[in-house]
Amino acid sequence: AQKITQTQPGMFVQEKEAVTLDCTYDTSDQSYGLFWYKQPSSGEMIFLIYQGSYDEQNATEGRYSLNFQKARKSANLVISASQLGDSAMYFCAMREGRQMMDSSYKLIFGSGTRLLVRP
Amino acid sequence: NAGVTQTPKFRILKIGQSMTLQCTQDMNHNYMYWYRQDPGMGLKLIYYSVGAGITDKGEVPNGYNVSRSTTEDFPLRLELAAPSQTSVYFCASSYSTYNEQFFGPGTRLTVL
Numbered sequence: 228a229q230k231i232t233q234t235q236p237g238m239f240v241q242e243k244e245a246v247t248l249d250c251t252y253d254t255s256d257q258s259y260g261l262f263w264y265k266q267p268s269s270g271e272m273i274f275l276i277y278q279g280s281y282d283e284q285n286a287t288e289g290r291y292s293l294n295f296q297k298a299r300k301s302a303n304l305v306i307s308a309s310q311l312g313d314s315a316m317y318f319c320a321m322r323e324g325r326q327m328m329d330s331s332y333k334l335i336f337g338s339g340t341r342l343l344v345r346p
Numbered sequence: 347n348a349g350v351t352q353t354p355k356f357r358i359l360k361i362g363q364s365m366t367l368q369c370t371q372d373m374n375h376n377y378m379y380w381y382r383q384d385p386g387m388g389l390k391l392i393y394y395s396v397g398a399g400i401t402d403k404g405e406v407p408n409g410y411n412v413s414r415s416t417t418e419d420f421p422l423r424l425e426l427a428a429p430s431q432t433s434v435y436f437c438a439s440s441y442s443t444y445n446e447q448f449f450g451p452g453t454r455l456t457v458l
Contacts, residue, residue, distance in 0.1 A: 231388075262446060272389075272436060272449035279444075318388055322443060332377070332396070332443055333404060336388025 230254065231321050231337035239343050240309045247294070248304040248340045250319030256280075259323045261302040262334065263293065266316040275317075278302055306342075314344045347372050350450035352437050358456045359427040367422040367453050369437030377440045378420040379404075379447060380412065382433040389436060395420055427457045 232251045240246035252261065263275040278286045278293045286293040294303040306313055320334040353368045371378065376397045381389035381404075391404030395414040409431060411423040420439075424431060434454050438447040 260444060264449075270434065270452050270454075272438075272452075274446040274448070277446055320388070332379075332394045332402075333391050334379075334389070334447065336390070338386070338388050 230323075230335045231319055233317075233319055233337035233340050235340045236338075237341045237343070239345055240306075240313075242311060242344055242346050243308055245305060245307045246309055246342065248306070248317050248319075248342065250302045250304065250337060252300050252302060252319075252321050254300075254321065254323050256323045259321055261293070261295070262320045262322070263291070263302075263304045264318045264320060265313075266318060266339070267312075268315070272318075276304065309344045311344050311346060314342060316341050349373065350437055350439055350448050352435075352450035352453050354453060355451065356454045358458060359424075360458060361427060361429065363427050364423070364425050365427070365455075367424070367435055367437075367455075369420045369422065369450060370418050371420075371437075371439040371448070371450075372418065373439060373441075373448065374417060375439035375441055375448075376417065377443060377447075378414065379438045379440075380410070380420070380422045381436045381438065382406065382431075383436060383452075384433050392422065392435075424455075429457050431455065432457045 259280045261278045265273045276288045276291045292305045316339045318339045319337045350371045379394045380392040393412040395401045437450040440447040
């Protein structure tokens with residue numbers, strides 16, 4: 228079964244508007260972490276934001292925020308005030324388990340969402 | 347800091363050839379990882395290391411080998427290259443499993 232699901236293969240957003248990229252996850256662990264990475268057309272993977280399962284507040288990093296709904300097992304990325312440079316692939320990833328557990332070394336990636344920002 | 351560096355950037359191999367993908371990080375991270383990314387997909391873990399001398403298999407280790415003789419370097423060896431190994435390979439490192447992983451720029455490998 229897929230552990231990370233990104234249901235939007237592609238999305239458009241108008242420049243300066245906000246956009247939400249969906250991510251749902253599946254785990255039976257109580258301790259886990261959720262990451263979002265950006266992959267521009269140049270190919271590198273850029274870390275954006277992290278949410279721990281025990282974090283009570285939603286994570287924010289500049290224009291990025293993570294809408295974490297634990298009961299629904301969703302960790303949606305919100306990008307405010309979109310810029311042309313935000314056009315890229317976005318990957319949601321999950322780390323399961325506690326520190327030093329075998330599963331904790333592995334990031335499980337979703338299939339990604341391609342975002343295109345229109346001028 | 348250069349972060350995570352990978353060489354080469356591109357490589358074309360013939361079936362059955364071998365090669366080593368190099369990865370170096372200068373952040374003194376104990377944890378290092380190798381991923382592959384197939385077209386239109388997310389990344390899958392090949393091997394990881396929790397420190398010099400310690401490595402273990404990830405999700406898709408078949409056809410690959412790794413070694414970790416120093417904290418900085420984590421080379422990935424492909425023996426007997428096959429077309430199924432055509433992919434983009436990323437090396438990454440992290441301070442701990444709870445922290446974000448920093449990725450190298452990737453190596454695009456084609457096996458013909």
